[in-house]
Amino acid sequence: MSDSTLEAILRRDRRAVMVALVLLTALSWAYVLWLARHMEMPAPGMQDMGMAMDMDMRAMAPQARPWAGPDLVFGFTMWAVMMAGMMLPSASPMILLYARVGRQAQAQHKPFAATGWFAGGYLLAWTGFSLLATLAQAALNQAALLTPTMASGNDLLGGTILMAAGLYQWTPFKDRCLANCRAPLSFLQSHGGFKGEALPALGLGLRHGLYCIGCCWVLMLLLFVGGVMNLAWIAGLAALVLLEKLFTDGRTISRAVGIGLMIGGLTLALDHWL
Numbered sequence: 001m002s003d004s005t006l007e008a009i010l011r012r013d014r015r016a017v018m019v020a021l022v023l024l025t026a027l028s029w030a031y032v033l034w035l036a037r038h039m040e041m042p043a044p045g046m047q048d049m050g051m052a053m054d055m056d057m058r059a060m061a062p063q064a065r066p067w068a069g070p071d072l073v074f075g076f077t078m079w080a081v082m083m084a085g086m087m088l089p090s091a092s093p094m095i096l097l098y099a100r101v102g103r104q105a106q107a108q109h110k111p112f113a114a115t116g117w118f119a120g121g122y123l124l125a126w127t128g129f130s131l132l133a134t135l136a137q138a139a140l141n142q143a144a145l146l147t148p149t150m151a152s153g154n155d156l157l158g159g160t161i162l163m164a165a166g167l168y169q170w171t172p173f174k175d176r177c178l179a180n181c182r183a184p185l186s187f188l189q190s191h192g193g194f195k196g197e198a199l200p201a202l203g204l205g206l207r208h209g210l211y212c213i214g215c216c217w218v219l220m221l222l223l224f225v226g227g228v229m230n231l232a233w234i235a236g237l238a239a240l241v242l243l244e245k246l247f248t249d250g251r252t253i254s255r256a257v258g259i260g261l262m263i264g265g266l267t268l269a270l271d272h273w274l
Helices: 003-039 055-060 069-107 115-142 155-168 172-182 184-190 198-221 231-246 250-273
Strands: none
Touching: 003 069, 003 231, 069 115, 069 184, 069 198, 069 231, 115 198, 155 198, 155 250, 172 184, 172 198, 172 231, 172 250, 184 198, 198 231, 231 250
16 A cells, blocks of 8 residues: 555544544534523423423432432433533544554554544543542532532532642642643553554553543532533633643643632632631
8 A cells, every 4th residue: 555545544534533523522512502501491390480391301400309310310411421522622632643543553454443442441431430420419419519500509618629629730640640641642652552452442542531530530520619511611621621631831721720729719618708
């Protein structure tokens, strides 16, 4: 195969992977936007206004009661789709690199596992995080610490989350995880390189996802401060994650944001006591 032919194939594959990533991200955001729009509807129980909301809508306007199974399923779906929409853009450089090198290896008759296995492992990691976030939301809801918009109803809780997130931005563990997320090729080289079989490739994607969770999990908890379905918070956090990973001074951005979060958290906590 000539170099020009291989390059044409690589460009075609890159476009195909990019289209798939854009489509998945767009569908995820469309679902989030749909949920946010329904959050503006009256809460359950307002039968006098003729609003008959189904079980999914009740999960979006939580009450101080234990969640039933359908509530947990809906909450988990909400978190999993939202995490996919927020995190896929920042994972795209890694996935595209995997696809490109995989095609080159195939041309040399040394094929790797399909890119979908790696991407699936990455999303599997965030799916696990979504399960934990759902359980946290259910616990906060039962303790009556969330408003109907799924934001913190307690300034002390909100301030504590903000300060914890700000402090975490300065930890060595955050720096280590961010370094693995920001350097795709270095990550691959330090974790055994590309994988030729499906399950190892899935595991490699899972490991990359775990590093990204280690980098961003506290930031995701900020959704409990501003509102799990607050579009401004969702978009802002997604943009911050993208900036941290793509910019060469991502560590500086992280620490600057950390200072702002600590100041905001302290202010909110003081408002609770004063």
